[in-house]
Structures are given as C-alpha cells and as structure tokens.
Amino acid sequence: xxxxxxxxxxxxxxxxxxxxxxxxxxxxxxxxxxxxxxxxxxxxxxxxxxxxxxxxxxxxxxxxxxxxxxxxxxxxxxxxxxxxxxxxxxxxxxxxxxxxxxxxxxxxxxxxxxxxxxxxxxxxxxxxxxxxxxxxxxxxxxxxxxxxxxxxxxxxxxxxxxxxxxxxxxxxxxxxxxx
Amino acid sequence: xxxxxxxxxxxxxxxxxxxxxxxxxxxxxxxxxxxxxxxxxxxxxxxxxxxxxxxxxxxxxxxxxxxxxxxxxxxxxxxxxxxxxxxxxxxxxxxxxxxxxxxxxxxxxxxxxxxxxxxxxxxxxxxxxxxxxxxxxxxxxxxxxxxxxxxxxxxxxxxxxxxxxxxxxxxxxxxxxxxxxxxxxxxxxx
Numbered sequence: 001x002x003x004x005x006x007x008x009x010x011x012x013x014x015x016x017x018x019x020x021x022x023x024x025x026x027x028x029x030x031x032x033x034x035x036x037x038x039x040x041x042x043x044x045x046x047x048x049x050x051x052x053x054x055x056x057x058x059x060x061x062x063x064x065x066x067x068x069x070x071x072x073x074x075x076x077x078x079x080x081x082x083x084x085x086x087x088x089x090x091x092x093x094x095x096x097x098x099x100x101x102x103x104x105x106x107x108x109x110x111x112x113x114x115x116x117x118x119x120x121x122x123x124x125x126x127x128x129x130x131x132x133x134x135x136x137x138x139x140x141x142x143x144x145x146x147x148x149x150x151x152x153x154x155x156x157x158x159x160x161x162x163x164x165x166x167x168x169x170x171x172x173x174x175x176x177x178x179x
Numbered sequence: 180x181x182x183x184x185x186x187x188x189x190x191x192x193x194x195x196x197x198x199x200x201x202x203x204x205x206x207x208x209x210x211x212x213x214x215x216x217x218x219x220x221x222x223x224x225x226x227x228x229x230x231x232x233x234x235x236x237x238x239x240x241x242x243x244x245x246x247x248x249x250x251x252x253x254x255x256x257x258x259x260x261x262x263x264x265x266x267x268x269x270x271x272x273x274x275x276x277x278x279x280x281x282x283x284x285x286x287x288x289x290x291x292x293x294x295x296x297x298x299x300x301x302x303x304x305x306x307x308x309x310x311x312x313x314x315x316x317x318x319x320x321x322x323x324x325x326x327x328x329x330x331x332x333x334x335x336x337x338x339x340x341x342x343x344x345x346x347x348x349x350x351x352x353x354x355x356x357x358x359x360x361x362x363x364x365x366x367x368x369x
Contacts, residue, residue, distance in 0.1 A: 015201075015205070015287060018205045019205050019208045019209055019212075019284065019287075022205055022206055022208075022209035023208075023209040023212050023213060025209075026209050026210060026213045027213050027216065030213065030217065032243065033253055033256055034220070034253060034256075034257065035226075035227065035233050035234075035250075035253045035254045035257060036233065036234050036235060036236070036239055036250060036253070037234075038233075038234040040226040040229075040231045041226045041227070041231075041233060041234065041254075042225075042226075043220050043221065043225070043227075043257060046216070046219065046220055047216060047220060050216070135238060135242060138242065139241075139242055142242070160202055163198060163202075164195075164198055164199075164202070167194050167195050167197065167198030167199075167294065168191075168194070168195050168198075170189075170191045170194040170195075174194070174198055174294055175294050175295055178197070178201065178290070178291035178294045178295060179291070179295065
C-alpha cells in the first residue's frame with residue numbers, strides 16, 4: 001500500500017521519539033554527575049528509573065514505527081528520486097538510525113540487568129530480573145551503550161542536517177513528516 | 180494533522196523557519212524537561228547539605244571511570260545548587276520549565292504548520308515564538324537573582340536561547356508581514 005506521506009500515528013511517534021531521545025541524552029550527562037546512591041544519597045533514583053523506563057518504551061515505540069513504516073509505505077520523495085546517491089544516503093541513514101537506537105537501548109538494558117539494580121516499568125510493572133550482579137558484564141554492556149549512543153548522536157546530526165537541507169530547498173520532502 | 184487549507188509549495192521563509200522551529204522546539208522541550216527533573220531531584224535539606232560523607236566504593240569508581248576526588252565533588256555539585264539558589268528559585272524554575280516544555284513542544288507543531296504553510300501558521304508562530312522569548316527572559320531574570328555559582332551555570336544558556344528565539348520571532352514577524360502585503364520578492368538576476 002502506498003501513500004503520499006507518513007501516517008499520523010507514525011508522525012506523532014517520530015516526534016515523540018525525537019524529544020525523548022534528546023531528553024535522554026541531556027539527562028544522561030547530568031545524572032551521572034550526581035552522587036553515588038546510598039541509603040542517604042537518593043538523588044540518582046528518579047533520573048535513573050526514568051532513563052530506563054524511557055529507553056525500554058522507545059524500543060516498543062520504534063517497533064510500532066517500523067511496522068507502520070513497512071506496512072504503509074509512503075511513495076518515494078519526488079526530489080530524491082532522480083539523485084541516486086541522496087536516496088542511498090537517506091536509506092542508509094534510516095537503517096543505521098533504527099539499528100543504533102535498538103543497540104543503544106538494548107545494551108543499556110543489559111548493562112542494568114547485570115548491575116544488580118532492578119527495573120520497575122513506569123513504577124507499576126516489576127520486570128523479571130533475569131540477570132545477575134556481574135561487574136565485568138555490566139561494564140562490557142555499559143561501554144557498548146556509551147559508544148553506540150555517541151554514534152547515534154553523530155548520525156542524528158546527519159539526519160537533522162538532511163531535514164534542514166530539504167527544508168531550505170523547500171522541495172516538499174520534510175513536509176511528509178510534518179503533515 | 181489539521182484539515183485547514185494547506186499549500187505544500189509555501190514560501191521559502193515558512194519552510195526554513197518551520198524546520199528551525201521544529202529542531203529547536205525538540206531541543207528546548209528536552210532541555211526544559213531536564214531542568215524540571217534537576218530541580219525535582221535536588222531537594223532542599225537533603226543528604227548533600229547535612230554533612231553526610233558520600234559513598235565512593237572502589238568498584239563503582241572503576242565502573243563509572245570516576246576518580247575518588249571526583250566522587251567527593253559530586254556532592255559539592257549538589258551543594259552548589261542548594262546553597263546558591265534562593266528559597267523561591269526551585270518552585271519558580273519548576274513552574275517555568277513546565278510552561279517552557281509545553282510551549283516548546285507546541286512550537287514543534289507550529290513549525291510543522293509553517294512547513295505545510297497553513298493559513299493560520301504565521302500568526303500563531305509570532306505568538307508562540309514571542310512566548311518562548313518571554314520565558315527565556317523570565318529565566319534570565321530569575322538566574323540574575325541567584326548566587327554567582329548558579330549564575331555561571333544558567334545565564335549563558337538563557338542568553339543563547341533568548342537570541343535564538345529573538346531571531347525566530349523577527350523571522351516570523353517579517354514572514355507574516357510579507358504574507359499580509361503579498362510581498363514575495365524574487366532573487367535579482369543581473
């Protein structure tokens with residue numbers, strides 16, 4: 001099934017994910033500067049739980065977005081149809097974005113699972129703590145989390161610059177995600 | 180999202196201003212939400228200002244790549260926030276950042292409407308960007324009244340956002356005027 005632009009659900013999910021991802025980047029920078037947790041120092045509890053909840057939620061939202069993207073394929077953007085290298089760049093950027101978001105969130109969850117700290121999804125659903133406390137695995141997944149997230153930030157800048165490029169050309173491409 | 184009249188080939192100014200509004204709207208929604216969370220987490224009269232020694236176990240220092248000195252200074256960072264802010268600042272910042280996050284998120288939709296060039300978008304863009312400008316100004320004024328340690332943290336950020344929204348507001352006003360007067364100038368070819 002082909003349509004001119006993306007569906008309203010896909011558009012809303014895309015922009016909510018955009019806000020959430022930047023929220024997670026900014027929060028991760030300052031929450032790691034808060035004192036280590038203890039019985040007295042509880043500053044990290046809320047930001048870390050929120051960070052994990054949002055990360056897990058993003059995976060579900062991304063899954064729905066991918067389903068909608070594949071189920072209701074929009075028609076190819078007119079302005080890139082005649083420029084193969086731009087089309088290739090756009091496809092590669094999107095595929096890599098999906099892969100990096102999933103890897104970034106997945107490695108963060110795995111790091112948490114081996115840290116010994118439990119996760120209660122949105123303070124309601126206690127997730128099964130199938131991992132165990134293992135410092136080596138925690139650091140391993142934490143390193144993957146760190147570097148895939150830096151790579152994601154770099155790729156997001158390519159994504160944003162692409163959107164700005166099309167907006168400045170006023171060629172209608174950006175409008176497909178801004179209906 | 181709206182069923183209002185859309186013109187996918189709107190003027191260039193609306194397209195670029197729209198995407199700028201979307202990009203900065205997303206970033207500022209995230210920034211304001213983080214400010215709210217920071218103020219929520221750093222509550223007055225908590226462990227950092229009660230003279231309790233921080234916990235800095237060796238394995239966690241290695242895990243996070245933090246030195247022992249840095250671990251102890253993490254408490255100082257929280258103390259700076261609590262010591263340098265007046266009593267009213269926490270509540271004020273939480274209120275302002277809630278409002279800021281809502282208006283900034285709204286500006287994402289206004290930006291989208293500008294790109295699609297809905298007939299009402301230029302008017303609402305002026306109002307929304309001016310609202311963001313007012314929020315930046317209020318944040319700047321509040322930060323001026325904190326201690327020097329917090330002024331160092333807040334003032335430059337506030338100023339940067341103020342000028343971003345100033346330029347966006349000026350762009351929206353100029354676009355609105357050209358839309359009203361029908362002034363769509365074309366590039367001069369010599």
